[in-house]
Amino acid sequence: MNGKRVVVGLSGGVDSSVTAYLLLEQGYEVIGLFMRNWNDDSVIEENECPWIEDSNDALLVAQELGIPFQVVDLSEEYKERIVNYMFAEYEAGRTPNPDVLCNREIKFDVFLEKALELGADYVATGHYCQKTSIEKDGQLYHQLKAGADPNKDQSYFLCQLSQEQLAKALFPIGHLQKSEVREIAKEQGLITAEKKDSQGLCFVGKIKLPVFLQQQLAPKTGQAIEIAADAPIFQRTATELADLARPYPFSPELGKVVGEQAGAHFFTVGQRKGLQLGGFKAPLFVLHTDTEKNIVYVGQGKEHPGLYRPALFVPAAEAHWLRPDLALKAGEEMSVMARIRYRQALQKAQLIAREEGLYFLFEQPQRGITPGQFAAAYLGDELVFSGVIQ
Secondary structure, three states: OOOOEEEEEOOOOHHHHHHHHHHHHOOOEEEEEEEEOOOOHHHEOOOOOOHHHHHHHHHHHHHHHOOOEEEEEOHHHHHHHHHHHHHHHHHOOOOOOHHHHHHHHHHHHHHHHHHHHOOOOEEEOOOOEEEEEEEEOOEEEEEEEEOOOOOOOOHHHHOOOOHHHHHOEEOOOOOOOHHHHHHHHHHOOOOOOOOOOOOOEOOOEOEOHHHHHHOOOOOOOEEEEEOOOOOHHHOOOOOOHHHHHOOOOOOHHHOEEEEEEOOHHHOOOOOOOOOOOOOOOOOEEEEEEEOOOOEEEEEEOOOOHHHEEEEEEEEHHHEEEOOHHHOOOOOOEEEEEEEOOOOOOOEEEEEEEEOOEEEEEEEEEEEOOOOOOEEEEEEOOEEEEEEEOO
16 A cells, blocks of 8 residues: 555446556555436436446446445536536527536536545546646646547546646546556456446436426527528638637628527537528538527538638636646747647647737637637647637
8 A cells, every 4th residue: 555545436437447446556545436416317318327327337346346435416516517507608609518617616626525525635537638747946737648548538628627636636547548448447357348438428428408408498499590601701801810719790681591490509600410401402500609689500511611710719717727837928829739629639729828818820720619618728748728719
């Protein structure tokens, strides 16, 4: 034993199971906790990650490893910090990322507090990312780096963590490939070795989003307006950063009404499914939503210019430096690799600081820049900055 106690977020999946095993091998005292974050099964897709089955699997893994185990009910905090946030964002016409918020607000905040109450030195999760440290000017900084498996890297989901949270975090499988994790689970006879990966909301499962949203946001019929690819608003002539990052100025007179939709707050930029509009030569995609006027603007084809923008803006109040020592001052900039959604290939960009906030200016225009989502910046394999897209 190394004298350190770690609480593992056992989810009932293979990644957290192997996380617990590896920590035991490294000499830690390990405690397994299962987070119950959800009480409403009516919006969970059938057979998709039911919490009872997952908690049973987590219990079986804990028994196999010989570690203490308990279920903690965080559903009240989850509703307050994640679910209410989701409703508010959709109602305002933005698209939230609950997984990023779940890590910042639940796993590495509320859950961390529970772990510290149990005398833990660290909390550990089965995320595919890596943590290292660097000393600079007499100060120790924790670095969040990409996972070794490029197909499973989950550093993006942790883009809002602080230095204080990273100090208490361990990611034991970050240096492994997914295939290696499954092999370890098989070798140890863990029940989760062949279990498929869960999808959907973190520690909740795959939800029926329309049913979920309709609990709070009532359907209301509005117009769907098609904007042609050659509409004048797509001919950008401005070179100012603020203009390049601003969404196109969509308005009803620029297009034609092609049908009705059930409520602009149910749709997101780049969405294809769920429009229920037919008779077009190419697939329709959502270009923009106006929740005040309840209008959804659509365009034909995945290469429609309305889906692409060369820049995005993160207001100063939404800017978060994982490495505070690297924070840019107004007028400064740095070359970074960036992504605007999970699993997107990293994109070359300039991160440019202004008094009002930070701009990402991309080498290539980006498809589906979505207000409410998170933009993340990397230096090499280290995630250094993130912020909410305006």
